[in-house]
Amino acid sequence: xxxxxxxxxxxxxxxxxxxVAGTILAHKAQGNDVTYICLxxxxxxxxxxxxxxxxxxxxxxxxxxxxxxxxxxxxxxxxRRFGMRDKTVEFADQNALVERIFDVMxxxxxxxxxxxxxxxxxxxxxxxxxxxxxxxxxxxxxHERPTVWAIAFKEGSEEIIGEPDNVRDVSAFAExxxxxxxxxxxxxxxxxxxxxxxxxxxxxxxIRRMTTEQFWTLDVDQF
Numbered sequence: 001x002x003x004x005x006x007x008x009x010x011x012x013x014x015x016x017x018x019x020v021a022g023t024i025l026a027h028k029a030q031g032n033d034v035t036y037i038c039l040x041x042x043x044x045x046x047x048x049x050x051x052x053x054x055x056x057x058x059x060x061x062x063x064x065x066x067x068x069x070x071x072x073x074x075x076x077x078x079x080r081r082f083g084m085r086d087k088t089v090e091f092a093d094q095n096a097l098v099e100r101i102f103d104v105m106x107x108x109x110x111x112x113x114x115x116x117x118x119x120x121x122x123x124x125x126x127x128x129x130x131x132x133x134x135x136x137x138x139x140x141x142x143h144e145r146p147t148v149w150a151i152a153f154k155e156g157s158e159e160i161i162g163e164p165d166n167v168r169d170v171s172a173f174a175e176x177x178x179x180x181x182x183x184x185x186x187x188x189x190x191x192x193x194x195x196x197x198x199x200x201x202x203x204x205x206x207i208r209r210m211t212t213e214q215f216w217t218l219d220v221d222q223f
Contacts, residue, residue, distance in 0.1 A: 004032040007110035007146070009101060009133045009151040011089050011125040012042040013067035014184040019113055019151050021074060022053070022170025028075040029173075035078040035108045037101065038067060039129060042187075044086040050190030062186050070183035072156050073176070080104055094135070097128075103137035110146045112138060117150035117216055118223065119164040120157045131223060138220040149215035164214035171211035178210060 006027050010016055016036060024034055043060040054062045064081075071079045072134065082100060084092060105113075116130035130150060137145050149166055158164075170177065176201065182192045198206040 004030070004112070005108055006032060006034045007037070007040075007105065007108060007113045008034065008117040009037045009113065009129060011039040011084075011116075011123075011129040012045075012086065013038060013040075013070065014042065014181075014187050015126070016074070017070055017177070017181045017184055018209075019153075019213060021180045022173045022211070023073050023114070023168055023215075025173040025176050025180075026168070026170055032078050033078070033108075034053040034074070035072060035080065035110070036074075036076050037080045037082060037105065039082045039084045039089055039106055040125070041067070041081075042086050045187065046096045047187045049186045055184050059186065060133065063126050066184045066186060073180045073183055075178060078108070087125060089132075089157045090124040094128075094130070094132060097132040098135045098139070101133055102139055105136060105140070105146070108190075113146050113148045114215065115148065115218075117152035117157070117161070117218060120154040120161060121154035122148075122154050134218060134223045138223065141216040146159050146219070148218040148220060150218040152216055161216060165216065166215040168213045168215075169211065170213050174207075174210040 008016060008020060027034055041063040043058045043063060048054040056107060115133040116126040118127050118131040118134060121127050121130055134148065137148055152161060178196055181188055195206055199210055
């Protein structure tokens with residue numbers, strides 16, 4: 001197993017920007033490798049930029065370019081796009097998806113995996129991605145399994161699964177994180193400048209979101 005190889009498995013462009021970017025940047029700053037599996041291009045999204053610069057036909061290519069730009073800003077050189085259709089991950093052949101994720105794990109041998117917490121990530125694509133990733137990790141013998149850090153943000157999550165056991169201070173990368181979010185212009189234009197201003201003005205909620213990321217260590221044997 002490679003030392004500190006991080007594998008990130010998320011379904012949509014921009015999922016990596018808001019809740020994980022600081023952790024990825026910190027990981028890269030330590031000289032470690034990151035592989036990112038992004039399952040879809042988020043082509044069913046409603047946002048088309050502000051002012052509008054994309055349409056339903058051009059949005060997939062726009063999102064692909066934004067994803068690649070975000071990865072460039074994160075220093076991710078190994079992006080695996082699975083080419084699945086947005087908002088259909090929950091209906092996909094789960095066994096086939098598990099095998100595809102497993103094959104990537106066999107290839108890069110991660111020491112840590114980041115994905116969504118199944119059932120506590122609000123969007124059906126998020127939950128389905130987290131579950132498939134957990135099942136892929138579960139295929140490995142226990143002594144070979146990477147640690148899985150899961151993202152949960154469903155209202156009331158902490159009442160059921162407890163407090164996150166990994167709360168990371170990523171304040172050293174807060175401005176870079178804003179830069180990554182800014183790469184997803186079709187989704188964040190119109191709001192990113194407000195976020196930057198609020199950050200500079202000391203808005204407590206924006207500062208918290210930019211400087212802190214939290215994860216739950218996932219026991220894959222529960223699935």
